[in-house]
Amino acid sequence: MIKNDYIPFSSKILEVIKHTEIEFTFRMEYTADAKPGQFFEVSMPKYGEAPISISGIGENFVDLTIRKVGKVTDEVFEHYTGESLFLRGPYGNGFDVLDYESKEVIVVAGGTGLSPVRGVVEYFYNNPDKCESMTLISGFKSPDDILFSADLEKWKENMEVILTVDSAEEGSRYKTGLVTTYIPKLQIKDKNNVAVVVVGPPAMMRFSVKAFLDLGIAEENIWISQERKMCCGLGKCGHCKIGDVYVCLDGPVFNYVKGKELID
Amino acid sequence: MGYVLTTKQANEIFAELSTQYRLFAPKTFGNEGRYSDTGCVRYGEVTCVEDITFDKKSEYSFKEAILPVMQTLFYFTEREVTEPKVDDKKTMIFLRSCDIHAVKRLDEMYYKNGPKDYYYSLLRDNVKFVLIGCEQSFENCFCVSMGTNTTDHYDFSFCKAHDTYEINLKNTEFISLFEKVNASVMEVKVPFVTENDVKVQIPDGLKAKVTSSTIWDEYDSRCIACGRCNFVCPTCTCFTMQDMYYTDNGKVGERRRVWASCMVDGFTDVAGGGSYRKNYGQRMRFKLLHKVYDFKQRNGFHMCIGCGRCDDVCPEYISFSNCINKLPEALKEVDQL
Numbered sequence: 001m002i003k004n005d006y007i008p009f010s011s012k013i014l015e016v017i018k019h020t021e022i023e024f025t026f027r028m029e030y031t032a033d034a035k036p037g038q039f040f041e042v043s044m045p046k047y048g049e050a051p052i053s054i055s056g057i058g059e060n061f062v063d064l065t066i067r068k069v070g071k072v073t074d075e076v077f078e079h080y081t082g083e084s085l086f087l088r089g090p091y092g093n094g095f096d097v098l099d100y101e102s103k104e105v106i107v108v109a110g111g112t113g114l115s116p117v118r119g120v121v122e123y124f125y126n127n128p129d130k131c132e133s134m135t136l137i138s139g140f141k142s143p144d145d146i147l148f149s150a151d152l153e154k155w156k157e158n159m160e161v162i163l164t165v166d167s168a169e170e171g172s173r174y175k176t177g178l179v180t181t182y183i184p185k186l187q188i189k190d191k192n193n194v195a196v197v198v199v200g201p202p203a204m205m206r207f208s209v210k211a212f213l214d215l216g217i218a219e220e221n222i223w224i225s226q227e228r229k230m231c232c233g234l235g236k237c238g239h240c241k242i243g244d245v246y247v248c249l250d251g252p253v254f255n256y257v258k259g260k261e262l263i264d
Numbered sequence: 265m266g267y268v269l270t271t272k273q274a275n276e277i278f279a280e281l282s283t284q285y286r287l288f289a290p291k292t293f294g295n296e297g298r299y300s301d302t303g304c305v306r307y308g309e310v311t312c313v314e315d316i317t318f319d320k321k322s323e324y325s326f327k328e329a330i331l332p333v334m335q336t337l338f339y340f341t342e343r344e345v346t347e348p349k350v351d352d353k354k355t356m357i358f359l360r361s362c363d364i365h366a367v368k369r370l371d372e373m374y375y376k377n378g379p380k381d382y383y384y385s386l387l388r389d390n391v392k393f394v395l396i397g398c399e400q401s402f403e404n405c406f407c408v409s410m411g412t413n414t415t416d417h418y419d420f421s422f423c424k425a426h427d428t429y430e431i432n433l434k435n436t437e438f439i440s441l442f443e444k445v446n447a448s449v450m451e452v453k454v455p456f457v458t459e460n461d462v463k464v465q466i467p468d469g470l471k472a473k474v475t476s477s478t479i480w481d482e483y484d485s486r487c488i489a490c491g492r493c494n495f496v497c498p499t500c501t502c503f504t505m506q507d508m509y510y511t512d513n514g515k516v517g518e519r520r521r522v523w524a525s526c527m528v529d530g531f532t533d534v535a536g537g538g539s540y541r542k543n544y545g546q547r548m549r550f551k552l553l554h555k556v557y558d559f560k561q562r563n564g565f566h567m568c569i570g571c572g573r574c575d576d577v578c579p580e581y582i583s584f585s586n587c588i589n590k591l592p593e594a595l596k597e598v599d600q601l
Binding site for chain 1: 337338340343345347373374377378379380381382383385472475501502503504505506507508509514517519521524526531532533534535536537538540541546550553554558559561562
């Protein structure tokens with residue numbers, strides 16, 4: 001008998017961490033394997049499923065940072081009882097931190113793009129000797145939109161963290177400007193020993209990658225993660241297909257050598 | 265082995281088969297056609313040979329017999345999840361050569377692209393295929409160009425010849441069926457189309473770069489994004505998940521999957537308002553390259569089987585085959601860039 005991959009399992013909500021009015025991290029009970037950059041199909045019966053990337057992994061939990069911007073997520077915010085949600089997954093390839101080890105690691109995240117890469121940043125925060133250096137450029141629309149502020153503060157201990165907002169009131173303590181403003185200013189020791197990870201909205205990824213290519217970073221040293229509407233996560237529903245690639249099976253993380261060929 | 269059946273014998277065989285199988289075949293549904301006072305030929309359950317429409321191409325394909333338009337995945341009552349019961353009867357599908365090739369495409373997606381699909385397997389694993397021969401090509405068919413005009417992958421063939429039915433038996437498990445009615449044994453040749461009026465040539469060296477060609481632009485205004493081409497296509501496999509609950513008891517409902525179309529608005533919508541391929545021409549490009557380029561890149565053979573149903577059904581008279589034949593021009597254009 002073939003396994004029925006469509007039946008979700010119930011997972012207990014261990015904790016809800018409220019970042020902003022519309023972005024909560026749900027800490028879900030989960031003990032099997034998972035990698036940063038992979039995703040779960042999260043559902044509440046009656047309202048449907050939504051693909052949500054893993055923003056943190058612990059011994060008995062995974063963190064799912066959910067933004068209240070869609071049909072399903074609206075309902076999750078409205079109706080979660082503090083007890084449980086239904087999950088399927090994890091799906092997708094996720095980030096392979098081994099690809100980045102012993103390199104100058106640069107992570108650029110736009111908005112909620114910080115969720116899927118949070119595990120990568122956390123790995124090098126906990127294992128600083130496994131990389132040459134670690135830099136995080138994290139951009140948000142405004143100071144009110146900042147996610148994981150406690151982490152951003154903590155990570156400063158042993159890595160360079162550039163936290164920027166698109167705009168802020170005068171006199172704000174935050175740097176302003178798009179993430180791309182800060183890319184040309186990066187101090188890179190050896191262009192050939194760099195691993196760049198870019199995650200965020202399409203335009204932000206496009207311009208960030210271009211900025212790194214302009215700096216002379218090779219395509220094979222850049223990774224991106226694609227956001228698409230994955231209905232099934234199993235390579236069947238077709239919503240995430242781009243060219244000969246299914247984002248849910250072959251991605252969402254792509255080395256830019258392949259990633260550049262993905263034309264919607 | 266070949267047999268020739270009278271109508272009476274054929275119907276005895278249908279009665280016998282119906283005890284074990286649900287028989288799906290092209291049938292004419294009166295006054296359901298796209299023009300006034302016309303019927304619609306699509307798949308439905310049949311119980312006798314007279315139910316089957318042999319002389320026309322079915323407007324919709326066989327695929328709904330194994331890939332229902334709407335399929336319940338499970339029912340939920342509060343925290344309980346229950347799978348729907350499956351019919352014990354097996355399925356037998358009457359279909360043409362091109363459509364048998366389409367089954368291979370569906371299998372590729374549902375058996376091999378990612379994990380094996382549970383619900384597809386439930387219906388597909390027990391299907392028998394009965395080939396309907398093609399005396400001549402229908403309008404818009406281009407099966408010969410796609411190499412789908414002939415096939416050996418069927419259990420038996422069933423072709424109408426004046427007032428008799430000709431059978432070519434491949435699967436010996438059905439021998440007794442024909443012996444029981446004393447069918448006359450005779451050499452039978454299954455008619456296959458050898459030439460179509462419509463021919464396509466997919467250029468060698470086709471590459472993803474044709475995406476940037478301007479040939480797609482005319483479809484921005486010609487196409488109305490109705491998605492009919494996807495719904496009649498025997499090889500389109502996309503679906504969307506839907507949850508619904510029963511209005512008189514909000515705690516009970518079901519999750520189901522429903523056919524989806526890459527031509528229709530909303531297909532690529534992501535939470536927060538983003539979407540991809542807003543222009544209809546780009547959707548045409550996405551669909552066409554999937555059918556004759558990138559499916560092959562991934563799976564080794566073309567997805568399109570050349571049945572031409574998309575051309576038959578398009579309310580804007582857009583021709584898929586005609587668009588395929590513009591690819592050399594598109595390739596030339598992008599190579600000059």
